[in-house]
Amino acid sequence: MSDKALRLGTRRSRLAMAQSGQVAEAVRQVTGRPVELVEITTYGDTSREHLAQIGGTGVFVTALRDALVRGEVDFAVHSLKDLPTAQPAGLVLAAVPEREDPRDVIVARDALKFTDLPRGARIGTGSPRRMAQLNAYARAHGLDIETVAIRGNVDTRIGYVRDGELDAVVLAAAGLNRIGRIDEVTDFLSVDTVLPAPGQGALAIECAADHADLIAALGALDDPLTRVAVTAERSLLAALEAGCSAPVGALADLLDGQIVKEMRLRGVVGTTDGTRMVQLSTTGSVPQTETQAMALGRELATEMLAQGAAGLMGERAH
């Protein structure tokens, strides 16, 4: 390959710049080529409407993908959880690097933990998935909280707590880690309490399908275990026919303490008020191919649909 600079298309948000910068450094190391960041403004960055109304987080992705298809940039870095499950023709996920902490976290006033929030506490999140599970936990454990729909970037969200408008906000640990604000977390939510979004904590490095040399080089950053895990999670999401702003959580991980490792896939769907929920898991041998991983996701989706999951997903965020 030449030693011309590779062009990395990125959104301008702090999170996007942080994760693009980190991947740029890794790509420099595996390719020996300089990497140049090319900033691209997406509709999701300029719109003030709620995400669910403008068609989910896929809006952040479209402009980056257009730039890839037009050959204006060589590769792009996405938060995997923001990627629509359908892979567009002409583009491939060249690498899914090792996932970091998939958990959701709370940033609350006065260093409060989720379960110590006082009666009537207001918790901000724009995610129906987080609302559904927080409200379900609250109902089951006698907590009196109110989930409040918000949007905006990480700084904006934490700002609601700093200026006293909300008692707490929910964010992804991975995002806070990447922008260097993990110290502001007051509580890490167990995945038993809030199952993360499919793909949460993982990145995806995408490029044009006809760039064989680049795909091969980026492959050095791929983590096969992360790839099969997120493939199973996203296959579950796709088979539920849910979008990325649906109240769906999913996590595939290895079961501990076994000689022959097995993968467990957990899934949840619920109404945002927390009154109804379908939560199931399935365990099987660790998928060796993406095809096997997809089958695991589809199997769990079939069971969840049989228990009425479809009827819990009709709602929109409000």
Ligand SMILES: NCc1[nH]cc(CCC(=O)O)c1CC(=O)O
């Ligand atoms: N929807 C925005 C978004 N997309 C990816 C992350 C965090 C990083 C990740 O989950 O990989 C965030 C912020 C958040 O949910 O707190």
